[in-house]
Amino acid sequence: MQRIIIATAAALVLAAPASAQESARERIAEEYPELELVYVSRVNIGAPLTIGETARGNRRLIPITGGSFEGPEMRGEVLPMGWDWQLDRGDGCTQIIADYFLRTDDGAVINIVNAGTLCPPDADGNPRPARTSPVFEPPLGKYEWLGQGGFIGTIGFDPAASEPHVVITVYRAK
Amino acid sequence: MQRIIIATAAALVLAAPASAQESARERIAEEYPELELVYVSRVNIGAPLTIGETARGNRRLIPITGGSFEGPEMRGEVLPMGWDWQLDRGDGCTQIIADYFLRTDDGAVINIVNAGTLCPPDADGNPRPARTSPVFEPPLGKYEWLGQGGFIGTIGFDPAASEPHVVITVYRAK
């Protein structure tokens, strides 16, 4: 394995004496990866196709019909192909796996598989945030960094929009 | 699809007039998901098995031989089974896919598939952070939240350790 030594005191937490642990915890705090915005996207969706009960649970298929995305380093359109292949699970959450393509304004076509969960409000009635783990496959070159990082997505809706859509915002862990 | 309305102004950025965009950007800034520590783990590894060149690139197999993890809400051991199935890619990075199991101190067995990349230093010789997208499959109950969120992992090494290992730290996007 490539030995890329990354300065980290994290390991010390596990086996160090108390004072060392304290300083290790401080250093972890400093080294928390930060999230930076990659893009905000509006993904338009078509009428859901009900698959119904399968051997793994209830499924539906939500076609992706287009959209757009914009961020500090990339912008373009969502191609009108792909879908979200949803599964209602035993923990009360709906698993989403959205598989589709972005085309940047300079012509790169990038696959995104965005998996995560939509969960009901917690016991106190508070909404639970919807977080995803987007995985990209870009061509080499300008956007290859999309294939190298760890990313977090959020799922939201634009209250002002009239057509069916989701707002997917993607962040990169620096 | 379940309509879980999550307060977000993100979508406005795409289509709003200038002043609205400004305020939307502010709101996004406020709504950035934060990362909170789930655990720090030490994953012990055995001697790599060289697979060699495959149809997809050069591969090696790194056995996972045990370890431990500790965090604010969970702690326990890494089971001595599983491996990191690495692939050297055309972008100069090594893709890691580590598939193994955690056993908590109260007996839950949790699968983790931790995928990410180890990349060489950038053009200026600066190390590039190694970030992963861990995906968990826990039993229902106390740890089911591990199956619902978006997570980021980091890869490091403990300079003080004598045996082969990696330090994997996992964060949850709140």
Next chain:
Amino acid sequence: MQRIIIATAAALVLAAPASAQESARERIAEEYPELELVYVSRVNIGAPLTIGETARGNRRLIPITGGSFEGPEMRGEVLPMGWDWQLDRGDGCTQIIADYFLRTDDGAVINIVNAGTLCPPDADGNPRPARTSPVFEPPLGKYEWLGQGGFIGTIGFDPAASEPHVVITVYRAK
């Protein structure tokens, strides 16, 4: 694990004396799973989108634009969504992963992920058969057996057809 005892002498081949091995080999011969036709499909395809070189190799995306399938126990249409996400590999073969949906004439929507390889002719110039491992996810009920078996697909072309297509024939291992 469920102990579904299936009569098989196969294991004896590994550890039995010579005469027993002979009879075991005979029994294996008798127990070879046979392939039975599930359906023949014509899958229409759109113009390929060139992705270009990625970290895993050269990729292209071939949209699936519709089609039909017919077999002894099922018939219907190929939905105009989905694609074949191809990868040129280091063994000279092109890996295909076609992900799309069938809709039967009685309304069931069934996901198929059909993975396999297209390889160049062998050293003697003879064509090499293209074989795939289709995996189905059907709703429960009439077609649930599609989610339970082992399947083999073949890839061909209809010389008489004028529009771009592939002929995918699917067999089930009895």
Next chain:
Amino acid sequence: MQRIIIATAAALVLAAPASAQESARERIAEEYPELELVYVSRVNIGAPLTIGETARGNRRLIPITGGSFEGPEMRGEVLPMGWDWQLDRGDGCTQIIADYFLRTDDGAVINIVNAGTLCPPDADGNPRPARTSPVFEPPLGKYEWLGQGGFIGTIGFDPAASEPHVVITVYRAK
């Protein structure tokens, strides 16, 4: 897409006049892919670890502790690593996903992911055959054909064996 023209009359079935259909059906019959034996393996298994109910259903983990395989073109050992990650599904079947490694007697290490189902007897009490879709990742060279074909696996047990095991027999579609 590479245009590897494979002689097939299959497509004609869909759109040809009656007499042509008849002859096409005959030709399909002749072109049925045949299954040829790749190997018979005995895969030794350890005590199952109960995971319990998850968001996707009840799971258990069956460690793979070693074994051997033998066939006309390859033989060797099953490495003592890997597992079968089982899921009890809503169709009454248990989904198996066994992920492990073979080492041939000439030193190649080959990954196998063997997915399939174990289903209860049918309504008449007859056992249902257990069929899988093994997918291999071999190094380039002598065994690279394992990464190019379509394969079918069967699952059995050796009544004469005293230790926990499964007999996995693998066939290739010619």
